[in-house]
Amino acid sequence: MAYIERAxxxxxxxxxxxxxxxxxxxxRQVGKSTLLKHQFADYNRVSxxxxMTRMQAKEEPKLFFLNNPRPLFIDEVQKxxxxxxxxxxxxxxxxxRGQFIFSGSQKLELMKGMSESLAGRVSVMELSGLSLRxxxxxxxxxxxxxxxxYLKEREKELADYDDIWEIIHKGSYPELYDVDRDWQDYYSSYVDTYLERDINELIAADSITFFKFLTAVAARTGEILNYANIASDVGVSEPTIKNWISILERTGIVFLLQPYSSSALSRAIKTPKIYFRDTGLACYLTRWLTADALKNSAVTGNMFETFxxxxILKTYSNEGIDYRFSIFYYRGKDKTSSRENEIDLVIEENGVLYPVEIKMTGNPKAIMGxxxxxxxxxxxxxxxxxxxLCLTDKKMYLRENLVALPISYI
Structure with missing residues (x-):
């Protein structure tokens, strides 16, 4: 199996x-263990x-550390x-320095343990699936x-993304790029083995209800989160859906994009938008079985935006930056009319707000901003x-303060 160098x-x-x-x-399966084994080959490793390893760590920690001396990599430490x-x-x-390296797929459970025991002593980073880069x-x-x-630096190393719908449909899990693995077989196994096994430790639901829940959420990727709507589809209570969504977020399956908050935007919507972190998994759950079917479907806009x-989130986490305080969206009504305004992303950096529209078009217009x-x-x-950000083939200024960019600039 070929190793793909990670950014x-x-x-x-x-x-x-x-x-x-x-x-x-x-x-799960974004490549944490593989990355750490390659980059820290001299570390002792346990999972x-x-x-049996967990039992010894819990009941006889001194013996555990004698058998597993530092520097030590502990995989799935949240267990x-x-x-x-x-x-x-x-x-x-x-x-x-560098005495311990931990990895795990349940982010907030890990963070809870870290904040209670290792505050100020641990550096936290996030690995996503493979990026386009x-x-x-x-x-x-x-x-x-x-x-x-950024634009000048990025232009020094642009690549053609002419197979973009193949990549959106395939998803970003490394195994799909390492070996010739059947797409449906991979995602079927992923849902059965990883999601149902790992998440069902946290969610008390039968497999049919759980799959209905996953499918209902995947069908709403790129939309404003409506708990009541999902609860109605799945047939469970709204508080249950809120808890389950939280678990999907903690385990890295979805991302909740928060609305930009400012007292000056008094009519702004305060509800987050929900995005699947992997478009391949979202396609599998919503039964878009080929890239061509996806490209010509009614969900292309939402799936393109999700991708x-x-x-963009990967560009932050791969540089070791926490994106949660930098990336938002805006939707609200202007006080002077009933028209609703929306900005897909608002990126904040150094006191400057950069509005970003995501459009599945090759013919961008100034009105989009x-x-x-x-x-x-x-x-x-x-x-x-x-x-x-759109499917145009070159950078093009639409106004002095508005530019259309191919997604190769991400």
Missing amino acids: ISSILKKRASESKCLLLTGA FDDK ENSILEDVKLLIDESEE EIKGVHFNKHFVPTDE VVSE GANAVLDKIPDKKRGLGVV
Whole structure:
């Protein structure tokens, strides 16, 4: 099986050398264990997927650490995070860096254990599925923000994405690019083996109800989250759906994009939008079985938007940056009319707000940035260059402060 070089690698090694311990989170099968084994081959390694190993770590931690000396990589650490108290004692005895590396697929459970036991001692990073840059061998590794500096740097290493619908449909799990694996077989196994097994430890539901829930959420990727709507489809209570959505977010299956909040935008919607982190999984759950069928379907716009949002998030996490405080969306009504304005993404950086529209068109128009002026109402913030990310084949200015970009610029 060929190893695909991951963009996060150099930053991961740097963080490990600077911190006493490092935590790499991410959904199942995005390549955490493979990455860490390649980059830290000199580390001893154990996995808490193994029950006997977990039992020893829980009941005889001193013996566990004698059998598994530092530097140590513990995979799926959330399955027995009581060990973190003992880790704290060990790392406090030494100033040595890079003593422990942890990985796991249940982000907030891990963070809870880390915040209670290892506050200030652990560096946290996130690994997503393969990015377009990784799939195409592009080495540029800066997060997407449409400044002049970013655009000039990005233009030095652009790649053609002429098979974009094949990639959107295929998804981003590394195994699909490592070996010639049947698409339906892979995702069927993924749902059965990983999602039902791992998430059913957290969700008390029979497999049919759970699959209905996954399908109902996948069918709404790219939409404003409506718990009541999903609850009606699945046949469970709204509080149950809220809990289950939270679990999907914690395990890296979905992302909740928060609305931009400002007192100046008093009529803005306060509800998040929901996106699947992997478009291949969303296609499988909603039964779009070929790239051609997807491309010509009624969901192409939402799936394209889901893909672009996911790619932008990857540019942040692969650079070791927390995107949660930088990327939002806006939807609201203008006080002077009943018209609703929407901006697909609002990227905030250094006091500047960059409006981004995501359009599945090869013929972008200036009107697509018509809502951007609403950001001028926000005090103490400047509006930066607006962007229309679309299927155009070249960069094209639509107005002085609005540019259409091919998605190769992400």
